[in-house]
Amino acid sequence: MQLTYLGHAAVLAKGSVSVIIDPFLTGNPQATTKPSDIKVDYILLTHGHGDHIGDAIEIAKNNSATIVAPFELALYCQSKGAQVHPMHIGGAHRFSDTFWVKLTIAHHGSSVIEGDKIIYTGNPCGFVVELDGKKIYHSGDTGLFLDMQLIGELGLDLAILPIGDNFTMGISDAAKAVEFLKPKKVLPIHYNTWDIIKADPQEFKNAIKTPCEVVILKPNESLTL
Ligand code: NI
Numbered sequence: 001m002q003l004t005y006l007g008h009a010a011v012l013a014k015g016s017v018s019v020i021i022d023p024f025l026t027g028n029p030q031a032t033t034k035p036s037d038i039k040v041d042y043i044l045l046t047h048g049h050g051d052h053i054g055d056a057i058e059i060a061k062n063n064s065a066t067i068v069a070p071f072e073l074a075l076y077c078q079s080k081g082a083q084v085h086p087m088h089i090g091g092a093h094r095f096s097d098t099f100w101v102k103l104t105i106a107h108h109g110s111s112v113i114e115g116d117k118i119i120y121t122g123n124p125c126g127f128v129v130e131l132d133g134k135k136i137y138h139s140g141d142t143g144l145f146l147d148m149q150l151i152g153e154l155g156l157d158l159a160i161l162p163i164g165d166n167f168t169m170g171i172s173d174a175a176k177a178v179e180f181l182k183p184k185k186v187l188p189i190h191y192n193t194w195d196i197i198k199a200d201p202q203e204f205k206n207a208i209k210t211p212c213e214v215v216i217l218k219p220n221e222s223l224t225l
């Protein structure tokens with residue numbers, strides 16, 4: 001399976017099916033990919049914030065792809081004309097022999113801003129995805145939580161974690177998360193998109209004291225699992 005970092009919190013996993021998580025491309029200062037370039041079967045959304053829902057509706061319609069999200073957010077996307085598969089925290093679903101998704105907790109908010117209105121879209125989540133026998137954990141936007149130890153017990157090939165601080169874990173908490181999750185590899189995300197979440201991924205690498213390969217990717221770079 002090939003995993004491409006698209007900038008901010010957006011990643012694209014390509015294997016027997018193609019899955020994009022949090023496809024914020026339009027207006028993302030780090031993204032060089034256009035929504036029309038994205039060919040996927042599934043779109044996973046961790047929460048409703050604009051830097052995560054991004055171009056999800058357009059990509060879903062272009063590809064007849066299914067949006068997988070917490071129930072309230074899924075219904076919001078359905079109201080915009082997208083095909084959806086609602087789930088909720090703790091729930092897992094096998095979409096095919098090779099593709100399985102489980103929703104985890106995330107400590108954050110979830111809302112969509114339309115004009116001067118805030119539409120709350122339920123609880124935010126993280127995802128554990130099994131694709132072609134490899135397990136990936138995308139935490140979504142979250143603070144550190146001890147239950148990451150339970151997520152780690154699933155046996156993670158890759159953890160994708162925010163390090164930008166202010167809205168999410170910063171470097172030291174993300175390093176602690178690696179200790180709890182025990183993934184084989186970790187990819188830092190959600191940093192340097194704007195000044196408010198400025199962080200040095202090398203500093204994150206140096207902060208990790210447990211055996212784990214830190215993979216630092218620029219937007220559009222890939223790793224293979
Ligand atoms: Ni957020």
Ligand code: MN
Nearest residue numbers: 049051141167
């Ligand atoms: Mn965010």
